[in-house]
Each structure stands twice: as structure tokens, then as C-alpha cells.
Amino acid sequence: MAFLEARGITKRFGGLVAVRDLSFQVEEGEVFGIIGPNGAGKTTMFNMVSGIERCDEGALWFSGADITNLPPFRRCHLGIGRTFQLMQPFQGMTVLENVMVGILYGTGRHVSVGEARLTAEEILEFTGLADRAGHPVGDLTTADLKRLEISRALGSSPKLLLLDEVVGGLTPSEVADAIKLIRDIVDRGVTVLMIEHVMGAVRDLCDRVLVMHHGEELAVGIYTEVASNPEVIEAYLGEEDTDE
């Protein structure tokens, strides 16, 4: 069985089907890209994997266990972590404190506040935010907020990390930094799923790519195969004409 496996998962919002009968497998240690036009259901799928949205149909398996009905915090304890596309730091807390939340509660074992503080500092060193540790999150730039998202997610020592558009909206040098950071994370043995629109990052980092369109799988395979798939190109081109 694969490390993460989705079997026919479906999510409806009223009359709208956001994700339809989606299945995929991710192997341990892979970097698995998720691409597709806007509204394809990518973030919804992330929400279903992390547990924020319940699957209306289908099943999710992680690390050999059926997580379909587990609440988000249990999935976190099992080793799933994620970032959010619309950056949502915990307001009123410092950067360091934001990271400490995941450390204190996300690993499934008891961690003291002092330990958590030290670990948080290490994580911030790793992600390059160490000099911002004491700042309130309201002060951060977009690039720093994206680093904070990643730092926060790393707090719970995830084995599977869901990155939601962490590279978007960055300058070229910031993009290069982000790619390096993601590589460092992968080198530590973390399996990564990444939703991305920046194709350069997808091409550089991902072992395989899943293309989603209208909530369904359109194609899956290595980047070069998928990028030259005529249906995929059609889907993206079509996006330019329609209002999404």
C-alpha cells in the first residue's frame, strides 16, 4: 500500500461537486505535485486530506491506517502537516509562538514549553526566520509569511507535508530560496504534496504530478509527460477564456 492513498474521494458543497471520485497514491519520500486550473478542487482535496473537510464518499489511507473519519488533530499526530494558501497565522502571537503551537500539540507526545521554545528556534533557523522570532506576525512580509506557514507546519514533525502554493507571489530570488528550502525538507525524509501554479518549481522539485480539473483527475505522471499532454494544455488554455 502507498504512503498516502486516496480512494474515490468526493466532496460536495450543496449542488457543486468540488472533488469527484478522486484516487491517487503517493509513495513515501516522494515529492508529488498537484496542478490544475483555478477551481479544480486542489485546495479542497488538501482540506480533505488534512481533515478539515469530511469526505462525502471514498476513503483515505495514510501510513497503513484508515484516516477517513479521523478529526484533523489526530491526523496531525499521525504525521500530516500543512500550510494554507491564504496565509493564516495565529494573530496576536509572535512568530516563535506560532511555531510552538504545532510543537506543543502536534507531535502526539508531551513536550514542555521550554523544549518547544528550543525546537521552534531550531525550525526558524532552518527556514530562515530566526531573526524575526520575536516579532508579532502582523509585521511580516508576504515572503516571510510563507516561510512562517512552512515553519508552523514543521512544528509537528510531519512525515507528510501538504504545501499549498508556497511559491506563488514571490520574487525570482525568493522563489529560488523557497525551492531550496523545500529540497532541504525533502532531504530530511519528509514526503511532500505541493499545490503549485509556478511551473518552474513543479518541474524542479516534483517526482510526479497530478493534474486536476473540475474536481477530477485529468492526468498523472512525471512532469514532462503531463506538461505535453494535449488535454492538460487544453484545460489550462481554456482557463484563459472562461471566468473562473
Place this chain on the structure above:
Amino acid sequence: MSNNLQRSSAQRRSGAYVWALIALSLFILVVPRFLDEYRLHVLIMVLVYGALAISWDILGRTGQLSLAHAGLFGLGAYSSAVLTTKLGVPQLLSIVLAGVVCAIVAAGLGAITLRLRATYFSIATLAFAEVVKTLALRMERVTGGPIGISVPMLFGGSRIAAVYMAGVILMLVVLTSIYIERGRHHFAFSAIRTKGDLASVFGVDVVKNKIGAFMVSAGLAGMVGGFYIGYISYTVPHEAFDLGISVSALVMSIFGGLGSTVGPLVGAVILKMIEEYLRVTVKYGYMIAYGAILVAVILFMPYGLVGVARKWLSSRLGASQNGSED
């Protein structure tokens, strides 16, 4: 560089807390000897409301603002009274048990209502408080109905002893609050307060934490209620479940600054003293001051006195820190 600054400021805050606690204890031990009966009463009320405000705030830290605090206070008073008069439990023990009763009730109420959105939760707690009040009024065999229950006065009516007991209870509340503020719970509560559903993604069992906060908040309020009935020696539903108690706890905390131990305590001290002064001079409708303060705080200083102090402090520190950062 900034980490060292952070650690030493955390240590400095610990030091400040210890000194403040010592000062508070000394104050409660020494000052009563110099006060007359009326002022002793005012001191007791300040201690009681300090405890109520802080205990209310403990749940407030999870972002849930309860309007049931009077209901829990009254429930504690009645539980203690029933335990003492009908079941022969020693009075001091019944105060503690009253807290336990309230914690259990809060667990049940919380399990049902804490899943609701914040505003709905507040309405539900208001409804709960009304239900408890109605039950107290109607279950005459147990609660004495509108006439209420009498209990023997604590410590034979010695006000100084009552002050010490109130002081002990306040200390218990303060220590509990500080423990929560300084420990891991602070992080869970803050995460829940600012971004409820998100906290779960980071491993926080949101429902368990909220219920836990509610139980602690209710248990402490219940004990205060148990003490109060022992001090006044009787209680009637009209007074025990007075909405004004919930309003006071709420306004004191918001005025002082939600989310800290200091805020509600300072808010309680200031507002209670203003209230006592007004009660003597104005008689009817002094609660109007509370309404006005609540409105003013929401409009002009939503983070309360603590928020104002923090802003002032950081503008002083910000000026001196610009050299060492970046």
C-alpha cells in the same frame, strides 16, 4: 540576539509575577486588621469579583464569551447550601464540592454548546443561566423557591476570617490562571481563540481544550458562589443568579484586558470600588456605569487597560530597541 532578549524578558516577567503574588498575599494578610466592618465587606466583594472576573476570563481565552457565569455562581451557592443543610456536609468541604458540581455541569453544557459558533454559544449560555434560575425558583422542596436557603455563617460571622477565606480562593484562582497563562495551555487557547478550526490542524484537540477551560472556569466560579453564600448566610434566586454578576465579570475582564490574569483583576478592583461608591451615592441604576464602560471600551480600547499599557510600553521600548535589531 533577539532570543536572548526574549528569554530574559520571560524571566523578568516570572520575577515580576512572584513579587506581585507576594505583595498581594501580604496585602490580604495585613490590611484587614485596619479596616472597619463596612470596608472589610467592600474588600471581600473586591476579592470575590476579582475571582469571578479571572475565572470568567479563563474561558474567554478560548474566544468563547459566556453569559452563564451568574448561573454557575448561583449553582455553586445553591449546591453548597444544599450539601451543608440537607446532606450534613461540613461547610468548607461543601464549598469545594460546589466547585466540582459546577465543573461537571459545565462539562455537560460545554459538550453540547461549545461546538456552536461564538455568538450562538453566548446566547446558549444566557439561555442556560435563565433555565437554572427558573429551576431554582420552582424546585421549592430543594431550593426553598423564591425564599431561598439559609446556611450558618462561615467562621461564626467573623469578617476578618471571611476576608482570609476570600483571599485564599482568589489566590487559588490567580494561581490557576497564571499556570494556564504560562504553560502550554496558553498556546492552545490562543490558537483556538484566533483561528478556531485551524488549531486542530496543528494537533490541538479544540473541543477538549474548550471544555477543559469551561470546567475550570465554572469550577472556580462555583467555589466563589459557595463561599459567598457562607459569607452572606443565605441566598435567593433573584440575587444568586443576577445577570449583573455575569455582566460585571464580563465588563471587568474586558475593561482590564482579556486574556491575562492581571487585566481582569485590575478591572475588578477598579470597577468594584467605583460601583461601591456609586451604590452609596446613586442607589438606583448604578449599573448604568457598567454599560457605559462596556460601550466605551468596545469603541475606544478593545484590548482594555492591559492593551493600553502594552502599547505604551512597546512604544517606549520600540524607541530603545531600534539600535539592536536588524
Place this chain on the structure above:
Amino acid sequence: MGMLIQTLINGVLRSGLYAITSLGLALCVGVLGLINFSHGELLMLGSFLGYFMFTGAGIDPLLTLPIAAVLLFALNALIYKAFISRTLDAPEMNRMLLTFGLSVIIQNLALILFRGDPRAITPVYRSITVSLGPISIGLGRIITYAVALIMVLAVYAILAKTRFGKAMRAVSQNREGAAMVGVNVDSIYMLAFGLAGALAGMAGVMLSAILYAHPFLGMEFTLKALSTVVLAGLGNVTGVLLASVLLGTAEAIVGTYVPSGSAIADAVFFILILLVLIFKPEGLSRR
């Protein structure tokens, strides 16, 4: 059988009371998205207006209705401008607490001005009972129910047919969207809030006619109005009538058939609110 019918009729008529006292709150929640705790206080002020007009100038409450509507519309519009408008973007809790604070102020102001004794007035219809065979119905209650129907129909007509009503509906569904098509959201809010005040004021006048005027009257009815609004579904203005009928009849049935029921009939409302909030938070409205 006769008792059942009498109970049901009592319940339905009593629901008229609940309908008029909750209508303004439903409008406020629907359009502004605000749970207005000071709604009950405007009810209370309306009741005192009814009382003073009757005892001071001999004017029947039914004639005071339009006066109350105008005065309390103005008051609420003022309250909106001075207080509510400043917190439009604040978190929901803050806005709710603001109205809570305002309610405490108004209530205590009334305590200072009017003291604590309930004031009752005796318009002609208060003590007339109409008998239909074995069933007796208070005329005052019937009139109140009639007023309720008229008010609900009027509000429905305003919402459905007038430009103002359409603007209110637009704003309640999508504030930014409405602003983009040129609706002056702030004005609409003020007018809607004022209208809610007018409705509350008129309801208060009726309360003085069949109950009494008292500074705590608002508090008594705030929770019941809230229950009705919650049961109807927050934002569902027309559902208020059905919701009040359900609540009124439930209260009447509990009062008659459950032993010592009249005592816990009050609690019925509150327990119902809890149940609705837990199991069907959207109430009667279609989701």
C-alpha cells in the same frame, strides 16, 4: 377536547405577542447580521410611551402606535449613527457586546427615571373576553395578533416590493456586492436599524396595553425574541410568524398539560433555543 382547543388558541394568540416583539430583531439580524441585545429595551421604551400617552393624554395605545413608530425609529437610527456604525467591521462578539452594553445603559436609565414598579393601563379591550361556545378569547390578545399580522405583512411588503426592501435584501446577502452596484450600505443599515426600532416600539405599545410597562420588560422579552428569531432561522424575517406560533403553542401546551408546567413554561423557550441551536441551527429557514 375543549381544553385542548382552548390551549391551542391561547398558544396561537400568545404567539402574536412573540411575533411582534421579535420581528424587529429578525430584521436587524437579517440585514445587519447583528444580534441586537438592546432590542428589548426599545420594546420597553415603547411600553412606557404607551403608558404615558394613555395616562397623560388619554390616547389609546392603538393610536399611539404611529407615534411610537416614528419616535423609536429616530432613536434607533441615532443609536446606529452614534455607536453601531463604528463597529461594522469589528468581530461579531464585539458588536454583540456593544449592544449588550447599550441595553444595560438604557435599562438602568429607565430604572432611574421610572423606578421599579410595573405600570398597567386599562384600555377598553384589555378586559373584554369574546366567547365562542366553550372557548373564551381575550379581545386584547386578538387585537395584538391582528397587529402582529399587519406588521409582518407590512414588513414582507416592504422587503419584497419597495426599492428600500430590495436594497436591504441585497445588503443582507452580500454587503460588498451591494456596495459595488451602488447601494449606500451605511444608509441602508441605518434605515433598517431604525425600522427595527420602530417595530420594537410598536410592539412595546401593545405590551403596555395587554401586559404592563416596566424597566425589566425588555430583559424578559429579549431572550424570547431571540428564541423566536433563532427558531425562524437567523435572517429569516417571514419565518417569525410560524416560529412564534410554534413557540406560543408549545408554551401553552406545557403550561396546561405538564404538571407544575406553568412554572417551567418560561424555561420551555430557553430549552427550545438550546435544542434548535444544537440540532438544527438554521431553524425553519430553507438551507
